[in-house]
Amino acid sequence: MYKEDIIKAHQRIKPYIHNTPVLSSNLINKIVGAKLYFKCENFQKTGAFKMRGAANAIIQLTKEEKARGVVTHSSGNFAQALSLAAKILGVKAYIVMPKTTSEVKKNAVREYNGNIIECEPTLLARENSVKKIQEKEGATFIHPSNDLNVVLGHGTATRELLANQVNLEYIVTPVGGGGLVAGTIIATTCFAKDCKVIGGEPFEADDAFRSLQSGKIESNKSINTVAEGLKTQLGSINFPIIRRGIEKIIRVSEKEIISAMRLVWERLKIVCEPSSAVALAAIIREKEKFKNKNIGIIISGGNVDLDKLPF
Amino acid sequence: MYKEDIIKAHQRIKPYIHNTPVLSSNLINKIVGAKLYFKCENFQKTGAFKMRGAANAIIQLTKEEKARGVVTHSSGNFAQALSLAAKILGVKAYIVMPKTTSEVKKNAVREYNGNIIECEPTLLARENSVKKIQEKEGATFIHPSNDLNVVLGHGTATRELLANQVNLEYIVTPVGGGGLVAGTIIATTCFAKDCKVIGGEPFEADDAFRSLQSGKIESNKSINTVAEGLKTQLGSINFPIIRRGIEKIIRVSEKEIISAMRLVWERLKIVCEPSSAVALAAIIREKEKFKNKNIGIIISGGNVDLDKLPF
Numbered sequence: 001m002y003k004e005d006i007i008k009a010h011q012r013i014k015p016y017i018h019n020t021p022v023l024s025s026n027l028i029n030k031i032v033g034a035k036l037y038f039k040c041e042n043f044q045k046t047g048a049f050k051m052r053g054a055a056n057a058i059i060q061l062t063k064e065e066k067a068r069g070v071v072t073h074s075s076g077n078f079a080q081a082l083s084l085a086a087k088i089l090g091v092k093a094y095i096v097m098p099k100t101t102s103e104v105k106k107n108a109v110r111e112y113n114g115n116i117i118e119c120e121p122t123l124l125a126r127e128n129s130v131k132k133i134q135e136k137e138g139a140t141f142i143h144p145s146n147d148l149n150v151v152l153g154h155g156t157a158t159r160e161l162l163a164n165q166v167n168l169e170y171i172v173t174p175v176g177g178g179g180l181v182a183g184t185i186i187a188t189t190c191f192a193k194d195c196k197v198i199g200g201e202p203f204e205a206d207d208a209f210r211s212l213q214s215g216k217i218e219s220n221k222s223i224n225t226v227a228e229g230l231k232t233q234l235g236s237i238n239f240p241i242i243r244r245g246i247e248k249i250i251r252v253s254e255k256e257i258i259s260a261m262r263l264v265w266e267r268l269k270i271v272c273e274p275s276s277a278v279a280l281a282a283i284i285r286e287k288e289k290f291k292n293k294n295i296g297i298i299i300s301g302g303n304v305d306l307d308k309l310p311f
Numbered sequence: 312m313y314k315e316d317i318i319k320a321h322q323r324i325k326p327y328i329h330n331t332p333v334l335s336s337n338l339i340n341k342i343v344g345a346k347l348y349f350k351c352e353n354f355q356k357t358g359a360f361k362m363r364g365a366a367n368a369i370i371q372l373t374k375e376e377k378a379r380g381v382v383t384h385s386s387g388n389f390a391q392a393l394s395l396a397a398k399i400l401g402v403k404a405y406i407v408m409p410k411t412t413s414e415v416k417k418n419a420v421r422e423y424n425g426n427i428i429e430c431e432p433t434l435l436a437r438e439n440s441v442k443k444i445q446e447k448e449g450a451t452f453i454h455p456s457n458d459l460n461v462v463l464g465h466g467t468a469t470r471e472l473l474a475n476q477v478n479l480e481y482i483v484t485p486v487g488g489g490g491l492v493a494g495t496i497i498a499t500t501c502f503a504k505d506c507k508v509i510g511g512e513p514f515e516a517d518d519a520f521r522s523l524q525s526g527k528i529e530s531n532k533s534i535n536t537v538a539e540g541l542k543t544q545l546g547s548i549n550f551p552i553i554r555r556g557i558e559k560i561i562r563v564s565e566k567e568i569i570s571a572m573r574l575v576w577e578r579l580k581i582v583c584e585p586s587s588a589v590a591l592a593a594i595i596r597e598k599e600k601f602k603n604k605n606i607g608i609i610i611s612g613g614n615v616d617l618d619k620l621p622f
Binding site for chain 2: 021023026027040042043045047111262265266268269270271272302306307309311
C-alpha cells in the first residue's frame with residue numbers, strides 16, 4: 001500500500017529538494033552501544049524535512065488552484081517550507097501566524113516570499129484567518145502535518161535513508177503532529193523488511209503517547225517543552241497510520257532532550273533543533289532495547305535561534 | 312612537484328580518515344554573490360583536518376620509531392589528532408600541554424588515549440618537556456604544522472575537494488602555523504588548473520600577512536583572537552611554500568569572524584570553529600574580488616566549547 005505513491009512523490013519533488021547526507025559518529029555509537037545513522041534533514045532546503053511534504057502537496061494542485069495560491073497556519077518550519085516550495089513553483093503562499101510570533105521566524109518566511117497574515121494567538125482566530133483567505137483569494141488550505149500528500153512527501157526522507165542504509169532494524173523519529181512519523185511508517189513498510197518505527201515524544205507534550213494508550217486522539221495537557229516543533233496536536237489522518245504501524249512511543253524529559261541535542265552538536269558537528277534531538281534522547285533512554293542494533297534517525301530540522309540555546 | 316607525494320599520502324591515510332562531504336548553501340551564495348563549496352573537515356575524525364597530517368606522519372615512521380612512540384606539543388586539534396592516529400596505529404602518543412589548558416581539551420586527548428605531560432605555559436618549558444620525552448622514551452617529535460609529512464597529509468583534503476568540484480577558481484583556507492594553507496597550495500598546484508589559493512588571517516594574529524610583506528618570518532604582535540587555532544607561529548617549512556604559491560592573505564576583524572561563524576551555523580547548519588569562519592569572513596570582506604566565482608573553502612574544524620560561544 002502506498003508504495004507507488006511514495007515513489008511518485010519522490011519523482012515529483014526530486015528537482016526541488018536535497019537528497020540529504022546520512023552521517024554517523026563512532027563516539028556516539030560507543031556511547032549508545034548501537035550503530036546510528038542520522039538522516040540530516042537539517043540540511044534540507046529551509047532547514048527541515050517539511051520542504052518535502054510542502055512541495056509534494058503544491059505540485060499536485062491543478063493549474064487553477066495554483067493560480068489562486070495556498071494558505072496554511074504555522075509559525076514554524078512548515079511556514080518556511082510552504083513559502084519556498086510555493087515560490088519555486090510560482091505559487092502565492094499565505095501564512096497565518098499568531099502576532100506573538102518572533103521577528104526571526106517572520107523574517108524567515110519573508111525571505112522566501114511568504115505573505116504573512118497576523119492573527120490573535122488563539123485557535124479560533126487562526127482558523128478564522130485561514131477561512132478568510134480561502135474565501136477572499138480562493139487559496140487552497142494545506143495543513144502542516146495532517147494531510148496525506150504532505151505525509152507521503154515526508155516519507156521520501158525514509159526512502160532515501162533506506163536506500164543509503166539497507167540493514168536498518170529501527171527508524172526513530174520525533175512525533176509532533178504525526179506527519180513525519182506517519183510518512184516514515186508508510187515508507188518503511190514499503191521499502192524495508194523487518195525494520196520497526198519508533199517515535200520519540202517529550203513528556204511535556206505527549207498527546208501521541210496517550211492517544212495510543214486510550215485508542216483515541218488525546219490533547220496535550222502541557223506544551224512546556226524546548227521542542228517547539230512537537231507542541232502541535234496529533235492529526236486525525238496520521239493517528240490511524242501511527243496506531244497501526246508504530247512499535248512504540250518513548251517519552252523523554254526536557255533534560256534528556258537538551259543533553260541529546262548537545263551530543264549531536266558536539267559529536268556530529270551539526271546544528272539540530274531540540275525537536276530533532278528527541279529521537280536520540282528516546283534511544284538513549286531505552287539503550288538496552290537498542291543494543292547493537294542498526295538504527296536510522298531522522299534529524300528533522302536545524303532551525304534554531306542561536307541567541308536562545310538551551311545549553 | 313609533490314604530486315606523487317600527495318597521491319601516496321592519500322593512499323596511505325585513506326583507511327584512517329573520512330572523505331568529508333562538500334556542502335553548499337543557496338542563501339550563503341546569494342549573500343556572498345559567488346558559489347561557495349565548503350569542504351567539511353569539521354566532520355573529519357577528531358573534528359578537524361589535523362587527523363590527515365598526523366596519520367600521514369606516523370604511518371611513515373619505521374617499526375622501531377613506532378615502538379618508541381611520538382611526541383608533540385599542542386593544546387588544540389593536533390593534540391587530539393595525533394592521539395587518535397597513534398592509537399589506531401598502535402603507537403604511543405605523548406602530548407605536551409601547558410597546565411593552564413582547559414579540562415575540556417585535556418579530556419578530549421584522554422578520550423583518544425593520548426598521554427598528557429603538563430608543563431608551565433611558556434615556550435621554553437614546552438620545548439624542554441618535549442626534549443625530555445624524546446630523550447627518555449626515544450619518541451619521535453612531530454610538529455603540529457611545520458612538518459612536510461604533516462603538510463602533505465593536510466593537502467589531501469584539497470585533493471578530495473578538487474575531485475568533488477572540478478571548476479574551482481579559488482580555494483580559501485585559514486592561516487595559523489601555515490600547515491593547512493601550504494598543503495592546500497601544493498595540492499592545488501598538482502590537481503587544479505587556474506585555481507588560486509587565498510589565506511584568511513585575523514588582524515589580531517597576522518604573522519603570516521606581515522611575513523609575506525617583509526619577506527621574512529614575523530611573529531604575532533598580539534594573539535587576542537577568538538580564532539584559537541590561528542594563534543600559532545608561522546612555520547619555517549611552510550613559509551617558502553606559502554610565499555611562492557599564495558595569491559594573497561586577507562585579514563579580518565574579530566567581528567567579521569564571529570559574524571561569518573554565525574552565518575555558517577545558521578545557514579549551513581554545521582558546527583564550525585571560529586578559525587574555520589576566518590576563510591568565509593575573508594571572502595565576505597573582499598566580496599567584489601570573488602563575485603560570481605566558484606570558491607572552495609576548507610572548514611578546518613568543529614571543536615568548540617558550547618558553553619563559551621562568541622555569539
